[in-house]
Amino acid sequence: MRAVLLAAGEGKRLRPFFQGPKPLMHLLGLSLLERNILTMRDCGIKEFIIVTGCYDEEIREFLGKGDSLGVSLKYLHNSAWKLGNGVSAYAFHREYRNGEKFILMMCDHIFEPKVVKSFITAAEKLAEGEVLLAADKRLEKVWDLEECTKIKAETNKGLYLGKNLTEYNAVDCGLFIGTKALLNSLAEAIAEKKYNLTDGVNRLAEKGKLKLHFVEGFWIDVDDLPSLKEAEKMLLKSLIPPKDGLISKWINRRFSLRLTKILASTSITPNQITLISFFLCLASAWCFAVVSPFWGGLLAQLSSIIDGVDGEIARLKFLKSNYGALFDAILDRYGDFAIVIGMTYAWFSGTGGVFALLVGLVALAGMPMSMLFKEKFKAISGKQFIPEDYDGVFRFVPANRDGRLLLIMLGGVFNLLPFTLILLAVISHFQTLMRLVKVGNQLQ
């Protein structure tokens, strides 16, 4: 399937804050247009037609043929863009291939990737002559409802669309699966000097040919500064993965998301952030061993926070890679090892006792067990190990990485190294034993 992106408008309402073409306005490191292209690329779409208007040259120059995004881009210029977005959408008829279904998206609408994914899946069942429109009936969650195009709907059929409807039960998300029928309707509307997309779509609705797909996730029409801020907020919020531990969810993400917001606009890569997090662990280990446990503890926690940023940047900027996941997992283990070795060395230097040696060894052995268990579980069951689902009350034991590094921070700041090492040793092996019992029962 090919995708058509409407990027013809002027973007007047954002003028006070941004001077360039609105489709190229950056939001967390990517222009609106790039983000939409990459969202669809992750759904398997590889060919894009961009309909330009006001800023034809600037857009072509910025994106080129799409090589850097790993897709193929084609441009159609609509010189009559001022008339309305129906004319821009209709411009695609020059490129249309008989029988094809296409995605039609407004370039200034931002969608959570899963929304686009499920929309495209729903398109498979669309019959010839019908058009599918993404609609949101969770009206209380819609941003700036007043500005939205409303839909009067009956189950999953659109009856009528309009900005000023008083009776409506959903709103238009600006995302379509178009067929020849849509282009024909637009042509008819334009012939009657009705130039908006809604005019064409309403003709289909009258014939009962407008199907609705109700979205379950966030989307927004980026139109002005408040909506831009909201889009930023929602995108950042969507970066928290379900597998997060409690400390990570309630403490680390508050800081890491802020860092991600700042770093998104730089060219730093996720693997570089992974390396920074690792070096902070080494610095923490060095501080524990030689300088001061206070700084060791703080650096460990800082590393823990930054350990979240690599994944956030990867998801936010579509830079996820298998190698990145592997690199991160291995370096995290080495970071853990370094810190525990630093702490053990510090304790041992003070006392020289065999007890410090044994506790250090046992604590060290506990470090990789949480990940080992989770990965093995995934390999044999095919399911991700979600602590909240499987650990029961033991999910409150801080034995995952986020919890362990928090304990190390506290142990450093309050200068309680022996106690912290004993605690780490106990909880990490206790967690493994509990998992072996609990998950074991479920697997058998």
Added chain:
Amino acid sequence: MRAVLLAAGEGKRLRPFFQGPKPLMHLLGLSLLERNILTMRDCGIKEFIIVTGCYDEEIREFLGKGDSLGVSLKYLHNSAWKLGNGVSAYAFHREYRNGEKFILMMCDHIFEPKVVKSFITAAEKLAEGEVLLAADKRLEKVWDLEECTKIKAETNKGLYLGKNLTEYNAVDCGLFIGTKALLNSLAEAIAEKKYNLTDGVNRLAEKGKLKLHFVEGFWIDVDDLPSLKEAEKMLLKSLIPPKDGLISKWINRRFSLRLTKILASTSITPNQITLISFFLCLASAWCFAVVSPFWGGLLAQLSSIIDGVDGEIARLKFLKSNYGALFDAILDRYGDFAIVIGMTYAWFSGTGGVFALLVGLVALAGMPMSMLFKEKFKAISGKQFIPEDYDGVFRFVPANRDGRLLLIMLGGVFNLLPFTLILLAVISHFQTLMRLVKVGNQLQ
């Protein structure tokens, strides 16, 4: 699909060595009949019809309704079993459901599971009125060729079958996918007083309705003592998994397979063997720390050998479980940790130095890295990490568990604990680094 197992014969040729009914003769912990049922159960077959003759009661009594095997068993008694196996196969017509395809297997033939799996897959394409026969054209690999039923074949069609053919290019493995056509042919043959399965099958071959599926794997007709011994040998050989490291493949399996051969006839479970292997690690650690490195080393290697037996027994007796795999993986790590802690303690007790402490910690950290890397690799790529495919020349570095425990054995026997710990530390982290570089390049 249902399966029909012919278990009607007397098994005369095995009389000198075994007095009971041949289908119940045990081979590596399972009777021939049980092994065939379980092999097919793993291919998704859940309903079985067993045609009995000579030993009707004994077989019914032994297997019951199949509850203990997790399948459903039905029995058909053929009182005229002495006439020939065609009459036994034909007995199934009483149970036949219109339009059904069924598997027909001689209960005294033993197959490597993958042979049966690919045969059943091939059956999907079989047309109405045709019969599919598993055949082997690797004549040099066929056991006791003289006794086999030969096939004159043209590409994948059987033209004629017979024990005394002089011109032939494959042999009959005694495994069919039958249809109504097979039962009809058998009925015709029996009406002409031709009572062998081959007589019925030849009628189909004449009409061009006998399709052949050529097997790629071991199978054998267990008829006498030498073939029983051969079956045992081949079954044991098939237990070596492709992911085996070099030490395991060339040293440990020689011993573990012998142990498996002995233990197969007991009721010991794979998880019990996992526990024994783990306790041997603890004993090894204790010997290293307190008694003598010599015994520590030997016990470590013994544990390594027994660590192969749990999986062998599980595969051999169809006792594989997800929990078993998880339990084994976690206990192996704890076994490793215990031994390295024991060795470090021994070294440290002698010298008391910080160097022993640091080397011990670094060596301990290296222990889980091989598994961690492999599991993470599998989770993100979906592929099993096979050292021979991915490690290149570094597969000769003994940093997988089999290699590490061999080094520990040598270090113990020759009393070189410090050197062994340094070596373990170096090779385990070196291997991880190399994998990160090598596999990394392939994943990116």
